[in-house]
Amino acid sequence: RKLRCGTERAGGRGLDHPGYPGAGFWLGVEWDNPERGKHDGSHEGTVYFKCRHPTGGSFIRPNKVNFGVDFLTALKNRYVLEDGPEEDGKEQIVTIGNRTVQTVGFDSVIKRQSQLNKLEDISLRNCAVNGAGDKGGIARACPHIRKVDLSRNLLSSWDDVIDIADQLKDLEVLNLSENKLEFPSCSTSLIGTFSALKVLVLNRTGITWAEVLRCAPGWPVLEELYLGSNNICISERPVDVLQTVKLLDLSSNQLIDENQLFLIAYLPRLEQLILSNIGISSIHFPDAGIGCKTSLFPSLQYLVVNDNQISQWSFINELDKLQSLDTLSCVRNPLTAGSKDSQTTRQFIIARIGQLKTLDRCQILPEERRGAELDYRKAFGNEWKKAGGHQNPDKNRPNEEFLAAHPRYQFLCQKYGAPEDGELKTQQPFILKNQLLTLKIRYPDQLDQKVLEKQLPDSMTIQKVKGLLSRLLKVPVSQLLLSYESPKMPGREIELENDQQSLQFYSVENGDSLLVRW
Amino acid sequence: MILFGVNLLSSTFPLISYVPLTRECLSIHIGQAGIQIGDACWELYCLEHGIQPDGGVLDSKKDQLENANVEHMDASFDTFFCETRAGKYVPRALFMDLEPTVVDGIRTGKYRSLFHPEQLVSGKEDAANNYARGHYSVGSEIIDLVLERIRKLAKQCSGLQGFLIFRSFGGGTGSGFTSLLMEQLSIEYSRKTKLEFSVYPAPRISTAVVEPYNSILTTHSTIEHSDCSFMVDNEAIFDICHRKLGVERPSYASINRLIGQAVSSITASLRFKGPLNVDLIEFQTNLVPYPRIHFPMTTFAPIISADKAYHEELSVSDITAACFEFSNQLVKCDPRLGKYMACCLLYRGDVVPKDVNAAIAAMKSRNSVRFVDWCPTGFKVGINNQPPVAMPGGDLAKVQRAVCMLSNTTAIVEAWARLDHKFDLMYAKRAFLHWYIREGMEEGEFSEAREDLAALEKDYEEVGQSF
Numbered sequence: 001r002k003l004r005c006g007t008e009r010a011g012g013r014g015l016d017h018p019g020y021p022g023a024g025f026w027l028g029v030e031w032d033n034p035e036r037g038k039h040d041g042s043h044e045g046t047v048y049f050k051c052r053h054p055t056g057g058s059f060i061r062p063n064k065v066n067f068g069v070d071f072l073t074a075l076k077n078r079y080v081l082e083d084g085p086e087e088d089g090k091e092q093i094v095t096i097g098n099r100t101v102q103t104v105g106f107d108s109v110i111k112r113q114s115q116l117n118k119l120e121d122i123s124l125r126n127c128a129v130n131g132a133g134d135k136g137g138i139a140r141a142c143p144h145i146r147k148v149d150l151s152r153n154l155l156s157s158w159d160d161v162i163d164i165a166d167q168l169k170d171l172e173v174l175n176l177s178e179n180k181l182e183f184p185s186c187s188t189s190l191i192g193t194f195s196a197l198k199v200l201v202l203n204r205t206g207i208t209w210a211e212v213l214r215c216a217p218g219w220p221v222l223e224e225l226y227l228g229s230n231n232i233c234i235s236e237r238p239v240d241v242l243q244t245v246k247l248l249d250l251s252s253n254q255l256i257d258e259n260q261l262f263l264i265a266y267l268p269r270l271e272q273l274i275l276s277n278i279g280i281s282s283i284h285f286p287d288a289g290i291g292c293k294t295s296l297f298p299s300l301q302y303l304v305v306n307d308n309q310i311s312q313w314s315f316i317n318e319l320d321k322l323q324s325l326d327t328l329s330c331v332r333n334p335l336t337a338g339s340k341d342s343q344t345t346r347q348f349i350i351a352r353i354g355q356l357k358t359l360d361r362c363q364i365l366p367e368e369r370r371g372a373e374l375d376y377r378k379a380f381g382n383e384w385k386k387a388g389g390h391q392n393p394d395k396n397r398p399n400e401e402f403l404a405a406h407p408r409y410q411f412l413c414q415k416y417g418a419p420e421d422g423e424l425k426t427q428q429p430f431i432l433k434n435q436l437l438t439l440k441i442r443y444p445d446q447l448d449q450k451v452l453e454k455q456l457p458d459s460m461t462i463q464k465v466k467g468l469l470s471r472l473l474k475v476p477v478s479q480l481l482l483s484y485e486s487p488k489m490p491g492r493e494i495e496l497e498n499d500q501q502s503l504q505f506y507s508v509e510n511g512d513s514l515l516v517r518w
Numbered sequence: 519m520i521l522f523g524v525n526l527l528s529s530t531f532p533l534i535s536y537v538p539l540t541r542e543c544l545s546i547h548i549g550q551a552g553i554q555i556g557d558a559c560w561e562l563y564c565l566e567h568g569i570q571p572d573g574g575v576l577d578s579k580k581d582q583l584e585n586a587n588v589e590h591m592d593a594s595f596d597t598f599f600c601e602t603r604a605g606k607y608v609p610r611a612l613f614m615d616l617e618p619t620v621v622d623g624i625r626t627g628k629y630r631s632l633f634h635p636e637q638l639v640s641g642k643e644d645a646a647n648n649y650a651r652g653h654y655s656v657g658s659e660i661i662d663l664v665l666e667r668i669r670k671l672a673k674q675c676s677g678l679q680g681f682l683i684f685r686s687f688g689g690g691t692g693s694g695f696t697s698l699l700m701e702q703l704s705i706e707y708s709r710k711t712k713l714e715f716s717v718y719p720a721p722r723i724s725t726a727v728v729e730p731y732n733s734i735l736t737t738h739s740t741i742e743h744s745d746c747s748f749m750v751d752n753e754a755i756f757d758i759c760h761r762k763l764g765v766e767r768p769s770y771a772s773i774n775r776l777i778g779q780a781v782s783s784i785t786a787s788l789r790f791k792g793p794l795n796v797d798l799i800e801f802q803t804n805l806v807p808y809p810r811i812h813f814p815m816t817t818f819a820p821i822i823s824a825d826k827a828y829h830e831e832l833s834v835s836d837i838t839a840a841c842f843e844f845s846n847q848l849v850k851c852d853p854r855l856g857k858y859m860a861c862c863l864l865y866r867g868d869v870v871p872k873d874v875n876a877a878i879a880a881m882k883s884r885n886s887v888r889f890v891d892w893c894p895t896g897f898k899v900g901i902n903n904q905p906p907v908a909m910p911g912g913d914l915a916k917v918q919r920a921v922c923m924l925s926n927t928t929a930i931v932e933a934w935a936r937l938d939h940k941f942d943l944m945y946a947k948r949a950f951l952h953w954y955i956r957e958g959m960e961e962g963e964f965s966e967a968r969e970d971l972a973a974l975e976k977d978y979e980e981v982g983q984s985f
Contacts, residue, residue, distance in 0.1 A: 078870055078872070079870055106871040106874075106901070110871055121867075121868055121905055121918065122868060123868045123918055123919075125831060125833070126833075147918075149831075149918065151831060152831075175828065177828065177831070201828045203828060203829065226827075226828050228828075228829060249827075249828070251829070274825065276825065304825050306764070306825065329764070329825060331764060331766070346766070359766075360764070360765070360766040361763070361764060361765040361766065361772070361913055362765065362766050362767050362768075362769060363769065363771075
């Protein structure tokens with residue numbers, strides 16, 4: 001039996017044992033929170049009961065515990081105000097700061113909510129519900145309930161849940177999170193109990209995959225199943241069960257790995273898969289080669305892989321193999337964390353997954369896709385060429401390694417054309433060093449003068465060059481005549497006659513020679 | 519073509535001995551911001567009321583509707599929708615802009631069959647982010663048409679309560695045309711309430727350099743015609759979307775959907791039958807201590823990402839506490855630096871009075887909630903049991919309960935001070951002024967507006983002072 005002590009919940013285990021020192025009736029409990037207790041069920045050598053955790057157990061006096069109430073009582077406690085005329089003569093006055101709070105219309109709210117048979121959407125979270133209570137009671141009082149939040153209660157087994165659900169024929173949404181439930185050990189065949197159930201939330205219930213599959217035949221129209229934080233290990237393929245499920249939430253189950261995912265890959269209607277925080281770092285679809293589509297996860301449209309260990313681009317490449325994927329959330333992974341290059345990372349993800357329409361909750365507009373694909377093509381152009389790529393389709397044979405790392409690259413070259421060499425030249429940063437021309441200075445009329453090498457900015461005017469040379473050679477400026485020749489044009493000498501123009505104007509380039517005469 | 523219909527209640531159910539008094543509200547959406555927010559709001563209203571994109575009602579909702587008519591006196595559904603002879607529901611709304619692109623978006627969008635063509639008004643030449651064009655030159659050409667359309671909508675109302683005006687402060691149409699319209703509405707419908715939902719220019723994200731000019735000019739001309747103005751600011755919502763909803767780069771669609779949720783919470787009591795039978799006058803009376811001090815701050819909770827559905831359970835206490843958190847505010851200002859003059863907590867969904875009392879008792883110890891000395895009543899709390907609806911495919915998770923807090927705090931003067939400062943920087947150099955002068959405005963109007971805002975800042979300071 002489950003019970004509540006203070007704010008913590010526990011499972012009541014063995015009952016009294018006369019040998020326990022301290023007279024009277026003690027209750028042995030195993031806490032839901034494994035660190036709450038003092039021992040593992042044994043005291044001074046005697047084992048009174050067994051616990052899963054060395055500090056999971058305690059002995060407590062029965063008067064300190066609350067065994068909870070049944071569903072109907074909890075419902076009435078919450079929604080019906082039992083107000084006798086003798087109880088509170090005055091309306092309770094509440095204050096915030098030093099101001100009174102005026103409530104509007106609470107009486108009518110109370111009146112309306114008291115009509116239990118009208119209730120459709122209720123929450124009994126943390127209300128110490130321990131079971132269904134009298135048989136048929138719920139069905140008589142509130143049969144129209146469609147959504148129930150029974151999280152954080154004292155339900156101890158799946159049978160308790162069935163007792164409640166049996167009486168709620170219209171039940172569509174059921175939240176049982178944070179109830180440590182005991183599940184049946186063999187497959188149960190139930191007819192009609194969960195006939196309308198579309199959404200089932202079992203986060204933090206300790207359920208195992210095998211138990212899910214055992215209970216699943218009772219959920220014929222289930223569309224959304226939430227199994228977060230249960231330490232689940234997917235052990236077998238669901239056969240004939242869970243076939244209607246559209247959304248599966250497996251977040252925070254750290255024992256799941258990529259191989260287990262293959263076991264759920266054939267669910268025909270699975271559209272949304274949430275795999276946040278499971279520690280996954282890689283994925284591989286073996287049935288599809290580079291550029292082909294896999295037959296796994298045929299209906300999967302929305303994949304969430306936030307808070308994982310994804311650090312390789314190969315993961316993203318594999319996602320392109322999914323047939324129906326159009327929405328991806330991939331934040332807080334080593335690959336995408338770090339805001340320095342986040343724009344580039346986003347672009348690369350877009351470029352690598354061709355049919356992606358929404359990334360990280362931002363729609364990808366056609367212009368963004370175009371820009372991303374062009375930039376991706378340019379960014380890896382040099383690598384492509386080194387790997388054997390070529391603008392000429394006959395000579396284009398990039399090696400296997402490149403194709404595996406960039407499966408969409410060839411397709412992008414076909415779509416936009418192969419990258420030109422001009423595009424691939426890496427931009428030199430605009431620092432002065434890069435703008436300097438290294439020039440040789442020769443004196444054709446004075447053969448005994450040494451050839452100098454100087455670095456001059458290309459924006460320097462001829463007048464200033466002459467000034468520099470004049471100081472060097474001790475020759476007056478007016479007597480200098482400058483021209484230059486280039487190894488690119490052998491034998492040709494170009495005169496630099498206009499003093500106001502710059503070296504750049506005359507297309508003087510790096511490695512050219514200035515010829516000085518006077 | 520579907521024509522505007524007549525409220526058929528009395529003829530359909532002759533057994534009722536009296537005609538229920540409906541208190542209709544007309545929504546007017548002005549400029550790009552107003553229209554796009556309107557788009558998000560009406561989409562949400564349709565989801566909540568079960569109205570299809572063509573105006574028809576989902577079957578299960580119809581039963582609810584009929585039961586409502588027989589049982590209960592207040593037909594609140596009719597406050598926002600008008601029922602036609604064919605049984606379709608048409609929103610009581612008007613969308614206008616000085617240029618056609620945004621309105622065309624509605625004309626060709628998902629809800630094009632919901633609106634009558636006469637409800638979508640567009641001009642040819644836009645206001646170019648210029649108050650003067652919106653108010654004087656371009657706006658004056660279309661004002662008569664707009665007023666005529668409003669008259670038509672008002673004629674179908676048996677008991678028009680007032681107007682809800684959606685607009686931005688920074689745009690040309692939103693600032694200029696709105697002030698022109700408000701002046702005219704005050705003349706023609708003098709006793710009707712006018713509530714505004716205004717988009718305040720974001721502190722650090724600016725779409726136009728002249729936003730401060732437009733904002734100050736429009737505030738000056740609208741302040742005496744508006745009864746209450748709920749401000750939202752794009753930057754606060756941008757941060758909410760980014761931090762709480764995990765949206766990398768929030769688009770206007772995300773921002774508008776969030777604003778839509780807040781607006782829906784504020785108007786829920788007007789649209790659904792319920793115990794909180796609030797009409798627009800009540801908002802005024804409770805939130806506005808002086809005619810000019812009518813800029814409450816809006817806070818909304820809970821804000822949970824759709825990816826985290828069912829992972830976070832937020833009780834009434836949690837969402838109440840969240841209302842006093844800086845990060846849930848829809849306008850950037852620090853309420854701890856100011857004093858509260860009035861506060862409304864509007865709960866919706868699965869909320870029981872017991873939980874509310876407990877949540878509020880837990881708030882008792884908060885000494886950061888300071889009230890002005892002269893205001894005796896503090897908080898007003900109401901519940902509407904209609905649950906919040908999440909847009910399918912949207913960023914917000916479906917939750918069982920939500921709360922919207924409207925608080926009139928003196929701390930909002932920070933928002934005005936920011937704007938005034940930016941205005942001063944530009945006006946000192948008379949920068950960009952010629953664009954306004956050219957359209958027929960005078961410099962005098964600028965200094966007059968600025969003085970008015972300085973007086974507003976002083977007013978806030980005064981009300982916050984202790985005796």
